[in-house]
Amino acid sequence: MSDDPRLADIIRHGQEGTVVLLGFPYDAGVAINGGRPGACHGPEKFRSWIGRYGTADNPEWNIDLTRITIGDAGDIPADLPLDQSHTALTEKTASIIQNGGIPFVVGGGNDQSWPNARALLDSKPDRSIGVINIDAHLDVRPLKDGQAHSGSPFRLLLEDPRFSGSQFIEFAAQGSQVSREHANYVREREGQIIWYSEVARGDAAAQAFRSALGRLAWECDSLFVSFDLDSIRSSDAPGVSCPGIMGLRAKEAFEMAFNAGAHPKVDLFDLSEYNPLIEDERTGRLAVGIFYHFCLGVASRRGVS
Numbered sequence: 278m279s280d281d282p283r284l285a286d287i288i289r290h291g292q293e294g295t296v297v298l299l300g301f302p303y304d305a306g307v308a309i310n311g312g313r314p315g316a317c318h319g320p321e322k323f324r325s326w327i328g329r330y331g332t333a334d335n336p337e338w339n340i341d342l343t344r345i346t347i348g349d350a351g352d353i354p355a356d357l358p359l360d361q362s363h364t365a366l367t368e369k370t371a372s373i374i375q376n377g378g379i380p381f382v383v384g385g386g387n388d389q390s391w392p393n394a395r396a397l398l399d400s401k402p403d404r405s406i407g408v409i410n411i412d413a414h415l416d417v418r419p420l421k422d423g424q425a426h427s428g429s430p431f432r433l434l435l436e437d438p439r440f441s442g443s444q445f446i447e448f449a450a451q452g453s454q455v456s457r458e459h460a461n462y463v464r465e466r467e468g469q470i471i472w473y474s475e476v477a478r479g480d481a482a483a484q485a486f487r488s489a490l491g492r493l494a495w496e497c498d499s500l501f502v503s504f505d506l507d508s509i510r511s512s513d514a515p516g517v518s519c520p521g522i523m524g525l526r527a528k529e530a531f532e533m534a535f536n537a538g539a540h541p542k543v544d545l546f547d548l549s550e551y552n553p554l555i556e557d558e559r560t561g562r563l564a565v566g567i568f569y570h571f572c573l574g575v576a577s578r579r580g581v582s
């Protein structure tokens with residue numbers, strides 16, 4: 278046994294695991310929304326950075342990841358038409374959930390979040406579902422020519438009759454990137470918007486995120502945390518389809534990922550918009566750091582194995 282086992286050393290091939298990595302290598306939804314292509318390379322590059330990040334037994338947090346099992350279910354096949362890729366993603370994510378795993382889905386464009394949310398709704402029809410979208414944008418744009426895209430996943434969620442808008446939180450949205458009409462759309466459906474400016478001071482973001490999780494957990498049985506990397510400031514996350522000058526810091530992103538992992542009701546997490554063609558290393562390490570801290574959080578859950 279090595280004296281320095283890493284995250285990569287404990288990931289097992291296949292879809293068995295407490296946490297199961299799944300890749301969605303598509304950026305067609307980003308292109309439809311007018312964004313720059315490249316996020317289709319996200320899952321492949323993400324995996325290449327896993328090998329360079331994260332001790333399996335973390336002596337600072339005092340958490341040993343070998344308490345849990347981490348699987349890698351591979352990618353959704355990359356050559357499907359976009360609507361079929363969404364169907365395939367829903368089926369795969371649902372099969373991981375039904376197998377008892379917590380999917381951690383790496384995009385790819387943010388359009389993945391509707392197929393992922395749908396997988397949770399399909400898998401837990403008698404459960405009340407809550408969703409937090411950590412994003413500079415609201416992503417409630419209408420479809421374009423009938424097509425889903427990276428700006429539309431949460432409109433599709435809010436229009437599903439199985440989902441209650443009062444159980445939806447937009448976290449760290451930025452008013453300079455959000456139209457009045459879209460903000461009104463979320464509020465008319467009783468969704469909550471927590472603006473970036475409300476959580477930008479000091480260590481407020483991680484604390485506000487914990488409170489948001491707590492509020493949803495009070496009303497819901499099962500939670501989906503969706504994390505768009507463009508909610509993080511571009512000095513920490515330059516390699517995203519739409520970089521923002523202002524935003525969350527890396528440290529806050531890691532704390533929030535840990536909190537999401539640690540919460541016993543979080544059953545699904547997705548990470549969107551890593552675009553290694555714009556910037557590979559800094560953003561890749563950040564994305565893997567979010568995965569690592571999510572896994573640390575899950576390993577800290579009581580009774581998990």
Ligand code: MN
Nearest residue numbers: 387412416505
């Ligand atoms: Mn987004």
